Amino acid sequence: MKQRIEIGILYSRSGSYQLVSDACRMGAIRAIADINADRRYGIELVPVERDPQSNADRYATLCEDIFRNSSARHVVGCVTSWSRKETIPVLEKAGGMLWYACPYEGFEANEHVVYMHACPNQHLVPLMAHVVPRFGANGFLLGSNYIWGWEMNRVARDLIADAGGKVLGERYLRIGETDVSRLIGEIRATRPNFILNNLIGTSSYAFLAAYHDLADEDPAFSPETCPVISCNLTEGELPAIGETGKGHLSVGPYFAPRPAAFASSFEASAYASVQVMADVLSRDPDAGPAEFSRAFAERRFSTRLGPIAIDAHSQHATLPVIIGRIADGVFEVVSREDEVAPDPYLSRYDPAKTFGSPRLRVVS
């Protein structure tokens, strides 16, 4: 008889970033089903699900609801950094843990959160190191108007300065806003070498479509000369983007081969989250933050993403860094580096190693 352990699932089933949310939820649900069917695990995971409907204010109350009305102490959930930060005080009060399966902007290391997707040294820094020598260092920065966009663009400003480039513009749209005509006008006027896209959901799709139209009018804005680069774009959103995304770049710990075990890195990372959680809980069903911290310090975990280490100090995962180019419904792998240790505060970032010395670069 397997011991039943309730775990919380906190993903929105509707709203502007639903595709990402669905991908994460799918990964968690699939992992739960696989673990429950696997005789090697002495536990049965029972999902306790709540739907915040993409409303940032509902995450904390629904997380509290999970802790109050079930025995769950672990929650797989949250997509936006806004919702994660809203949830943290509830986790601290209840002694719970959040398994966070999305890329984020870094500069956080909470004992009650396990960060299972990429942080800036695993996404933005290697992406910029790839783009600057090939396209140039002058960037235009876009973001949805909340912490992900603000903080990503703050790091990008520093990186662009280190690379000897200029920030030609920095613009934010409300989450869900699809009027991008002003952004397009400004990009057309300033002629950057690349565009860093931290827009999310429907705003991002609207921007890529309008940028594609701009490239039709002026080939200077084709992906071969001025790519749109993202740190959170995956296969899950390609159906919404269609042809307009072709040739642009994204970075992540996983891009789906064909045939693929997972449809996107969000799904893969949520799946791996449940695997690591189940691995520890099957040995100690009452494990709390302290026991997890000890397990992270002592062990590596075998997951469907391969062996995973989790840094015990920061609770961030060691991950592959893959840069992908959008092709027909898939990402072609442009470069890959395995087992990149997390550095959420960029304390090991070295401008000279990342970009070389800008003064020595040939100016043509």
Next chain:
Amino acid sequence: MSRTPRIPNLGGARAFILHRPHPTVQAIIRQLSAIGLETVDCWPELPPEALAADFVFFDADLGFDEQFPWKPGEAPMPLVALIGSEAPGRIEWALSHKADAQLLKPVGNAGVYSALLIARQSFEARKHLAGEIALLRQRVAERQTIVRAVAALSKGADDDRAYAQLRSLAMSWQISVEEAARRIVAMTEEEGGDDQSHRA
């Protein structure tokens, strides 16, 4: 164009935590390690190596002056006060050490990163201001030298012209007006000395 100063990279910085063994110390060490700092905890005294530390966290509740290898208010690095009891006497003591930031105990999962950034910024600002004040004091003290230099250059004639000459000398020597005045006074005194030796 002035750019806001960028967030400093704290990787590899060393922090000393002056606090008796306590879960608060563990909470601080955990956060510091996650940010990428090296940590040393000590009690009741700061070891000699602390003089080279980048940050010092100190206990405001049980701390006393003799723990520090410097006089109150003269720490050569940013200080963060760890405040548990908000007794006014203890806050007064922490203030006498010119803490640049504070953390309230018990320390939980956050707070250390912002304390580091705020402490570093206000320490730098304080150091910069102190340097500027010292420089200005020195310049004020040189007023008499300037008067003597102008008098030497004008030889009793046009003071305005002599002052303009002093400024242009300072510019061409690429030094401050005060420094130029010192040189001129020194030269005049030398010349005077020479004159006297001729006479002798």
